Amino acid sequence: MYSYSEPIARLINRFSRLPGIGPKTAQRLAFYLLNAPAEVSRELAEAILEAREQIRFCQRCCNLTTADLCEICRDDSRQGDLLCVVEEPRDVAAFERLRDYRGYYHVLHGAIKPMEDIGPEQLKIKELLQRLQTEPITEVILATNPTIEGETTAMYLAKLLKPLGVKVTRLAHGLPAGSVLEYADEMTLASALAGRREI
Amino acid sequence: MYSYSEPIARLINRFSRLPGIGPKTAQRLAFYLLNAPAEVSRELAEAILEAREQIRFCQRCCNLTTADLCEICRDDSRQGDLLCVVEEPRDVAAFERLRDYRGYYHVLHGAIKPMEDIGPEQLKIKELLQRLQTEPITEVILATNPTIEGETTAMYLAKLLKPLGVKVTRLAHGLPAGSVLEYADEMTLASALAGRREI
Numbered sequence: 001m002y003s004y005s006e007p008i009a010r011l012i013n014r015f016s017r018l019p020g021i022g023p024k025t026a027q028r029l030a031f032y033l034l035n036a037p038a039e040v041s042r043e044l045a046e047a048i049l050e051a052r053e054q055i056r057f058c059q060r061c062c063n064l065t066t067a068d069l070c071e072i073c074r075d076d077s078r079q080g081d082l083l084c085v086v087e088e089p090r091d092v093a094a095f096e097r098l099r100d101y102r103g104y105y106h107v108l109h110g111a112i113k114p115m116e117d118i119g120p121e122q123l124k125i126k127e128l129l130q131r132l133q134t135e136p137i138t139e140v141i142l143a144t145n146p147t148i149e150g151e152t153t154a155m156y157l158a159k160l161l162k163p164l165g166v167k168v169t170r171l172a173h174g175l176p177a178g179s180v181l182e183y184a185d186e187m188t189l190a191s192a193l194a195g196r197r198e199i
Numbered sequence: 200m201y202s203y204s205e206p207i208a209r210l211i212n213r214f215s216r217l218p219g220i221g222p223k224t225a226q227r228l229a230f231y232l233l234n235a236p237a238e239v240s241r242e243l244a245e246a247i248l249e250a251r252e253q254i255r256f257c258q259r260c261c262n263l264t265t266a267d268l269c270e271i272c273r274d275d276s277r278q279g280d281l282l283c284v285v286e287e288p289r290d291v292a293a294f295e296r297l298r299d300y301r302g303y304y305h306v307l308h309g310a311i312k313p314m315e316d317i318g319p320e321q322l323k324i325k326e327l328l329q330r331l332q333t334e335p336i337t338e339v340i341l342a343t344n345p346t347i348e349g350e351t352t353a354m355y356l357a358k359l360l361k362p363l364g365v366k367v368t369r370l371a372h373g374l375p376a377g378s379v380l381e382y383a384d385e386m387t388l389a390s391a392l393a394g395r396r397e398i
Contacts (some may be wrong), residue, residue, distance in 0.1 A: 002295030004288075005265050007250040014246040017239065019231050020224065024382075027289060032218050033247060034254055034263065035308075040216065041251040045244040047213040048232060051206040052240040055233055064233065066204050089203075090226060096201030109234075183223075 008034070060131065062107045062124040064089045072096075072105060079103045081138040085128065085157065087111050087145055090182050095143070098190055103141075106131065111149040112156055120156060128157075132164055139167040141196055146175045158199050169196040207233070259330065261306040261323040263288045271295075271304060278302045280337040284327065284356065286310050286344055289381050294342070297389055302340075305330065310348040311355055319355060327356075331363055338366040340395055345374045357398050368395040 003009055008030055015026035033041045057063070058070035065071070072078070072092070082103025086092055087110060095101050108123040131137065142157055144150035158168045172195025175184055184192070202208055207229055214225035232240045256262070257269035264270070271277070271291070281302025285291055286309060294300050307322040330336065341356055343349035357367045371394025374383055383391070 002270070002292065004292065005254065005263065005270065007246070007253045007265060008263060011246040011250040014243045017243075018228050020227065025219065028219065029217055030250065031287065031289060034250060038251055041247050044213045044216075045247040047206070047210040048240050048244040048247075051210040051229065051233060052237055054206045055204070064204065064207060066206060071201070071204065088230065090230060093201065093203065 057124075058107075061105050062109060062127055063092055063105060064107075080136050082141070083131070083135075083137045083139070084141045084143050086143045087150065087153070087181075091143065091145075094182055094184070094189060095193075098186060098193070100190065101193060103139075108144070108153065111144055111147075111153040113149050123153070125157070125160070129160070132161070132166060137166060139169060141193075142168060142170050142199070143181070145179075145181045146171070147178060147180070150181075154199070168199055170199045171196050256323075257306075260304050261308060261326055262291055262304060263306075279335050281340070282330070282334075282336045282338070283340045283342050285342045286349065286352070286380075290342065293381055293383070293388065294392075297385060297392070299389065300392060302338075307343070307352065310343055310346075310352040312348050322352070324356070324359070328359070331360070331365060336365060338368060340392075341367060341369050341398075342380070344378075344380045345370070346377060346379070349380075353398070367398055369398050370395050 004012065011030040011033070012023070012026045015021050015029050016023050021029070033044070054066045055064050056066070058065045058073055059068050060073045061070060063070040063072065067074075079102045083106055084095060084101060084103055085106045085108060086095070087108050089107055092105050092107060095105070106124065106128050108125065110118055110123050112118060112120055112123070140161055142154040144153045154170055161168050171192040175181070175188060175192050181189070203211065210229040210232070211222070211225045214220050214228050215222050220228070232243070253265045254263050255265070257264045257272055258267050259272045260269060262269040262271065278301045282305055283294060283300060283302055284305045284307060285294070286307050288306055291304050291306060294304070305323065305327050307324065309317055309322050311317060311319055311322070339360055341353040343352045353369055360367050370391040374380070374387060374391050380388070
């Protein structure tokens, strides 16, 4: 059976490990890089290595950053009593595109998924409880995805946080059920933010 | 306007340069790599750099290889009088999957595309003519894609090669017009090969 020479086969294999990249797409990407100017390959490889080396968690909100504190946590002009809890760093980006949320964030880095053995202890919940003790937070918006896992996580957090005397809210169900927050259009996300309700 | 920190933004940007990768997919790939074990990133980056460094053109057929001659050109048991001219290395792979073609190949690395300023001189045609003078080739199968560019290239090559006294054939039109050879199912490709006609 004919196969591509080893470095090409390996490159195709490495690409096809990425989510949503099948063998045909992996092959297309590999040949694209082999034909493109050498700096396209070099810059992609460097960007991959640099991001992996330089990026770490913000010490306060667990967002991704190159510094001790992320850009948002370093901004003192924001509303210190409002905290928006999201699953992933890309959800922070989705809220920031709105421009009308001025509180801070907390990134859980996932949701409770019993089927995948991801429990509360794998999420940044310990760090969240820590913040509630040291920061003047009066309202926590649980902005996990309106999926089963996101709802489970929100319920879990609500039970944990309400005894601490903080107001706990959830994004309004303007979001279609089963959808993913990241793909919501700005209007939908904005109305969900405005209509948030206490739980 | 909020943006991801520089290394993430750069990684997303580098991914979105690749063909068929939009900004959302680029973001998804970047976050996947940031969350996956470090060796996933390292191995991808290494594969990109190694492939770019080690891969060169076969001195005979211009296929991609790590040696002076590719695996197929090194195989003396093949039929030396039959040459199949294709646009890209992946087309060689498509024919080899058939297992019923036993001649050699010549890879043009593209097709004539006047709209993109790609003329015959950018393709490996000089190398093809060279081979016809030194190798015992009696039939050249023009297996460029059945697209406008592929047909143009085939017509151009037919005019060039027929005066040299070699039999010039084209894959039978079992291939749907406007399609791309790479995606043809094996049955279609095999019947196109069997029904090839002189032009």
